[in-house]
Amino acid sequence: MFWSHSGYFLPAFIFKKIGRCSNIKELQINEEIREKEVRLIDVDGNQLGIMPTKKALEVAYERKLDLVLVAPNAKPPVCRIMDYGKYKYELSKKEKEARKNQKIINVKEVRMTPNIDEHDLKVKAKRAIDFLKNGDKVKVSVRFRGRELGHTDAGKEVLERFSELTSEYGVIDKHPKMEGRNMIMYLVPKTE
Structure with missing residues (x-):
């Protein structure tokens, strides 16, 4: 007998048919x-x-x-x-081999504001270059607060300068686009 989630005891053969004990494969x-x-x-x-x-x-x-x-x-x-x-055994070996060969791509994020200083922008770009060198995808976002939301063109300029600073190591995957109060752009590592 097994205890089910509904509060009743179930015989083992019914419980197995529900799928708690058996593997689908x-x-x-x-x-x-x-x-x-x-x-x-x-x-x-x-x-x-x-x-x-x-x-x-x-x-x-x-x-x-x-x-x-x-x-x-x-x-x-x-x-x-x-x-x-x-x-x-052969199936488990194939699954293990497939898992070993797949490349996991992480998405790292770099956040900025539209009125970021040049030095701060270079520091953020250096950090993004490190992510790109490791093979990670980089999400670059500019957050607008209050009245800054009326000047989204300033955020676009910041993202364009940022892409120029990182152009040696990464290329734009998705161009700058507004999502709520953020303008977001994605960079991927350059392939050789």
Whole structure:
């Protein structure tokens, strides 16, 4: 018996069907397959035909392998004879390799005001250059307060000067655009 989120006890087989205990990627193997007839495929990918599940299990056991339900929605369902442990290991290796090869791009933000001094602008640009050298995307925002909102052209000039200072290491991905009280521009590292 398991305790459900609604406050009632549920038998284990109902709880498993809800999906709390089972992994979505898990396939039905051997005795878990409840179909009467299945289309059987051997290790080499050759079709052995449609047969009762018990006979398909016997064929799998004779070869000392597992019977795996690979297409449960097909008519009749398709089973394959394979080493299930080896199959799961290969899948986990592929997923690990895919995760290792993907590049994570972080977005770093640099904030300024429309009336920023030249020296402060250079300091912010130097910081953005460090982010770009690390391969990060940079979000540059100019925040307008009060009456500054009437002079958005000053913010655009600041962003243009900023892009000139960082032009050696980054290029504009998204041009300056107003979003609420902020004018935002995105820079990405230059590709060689």
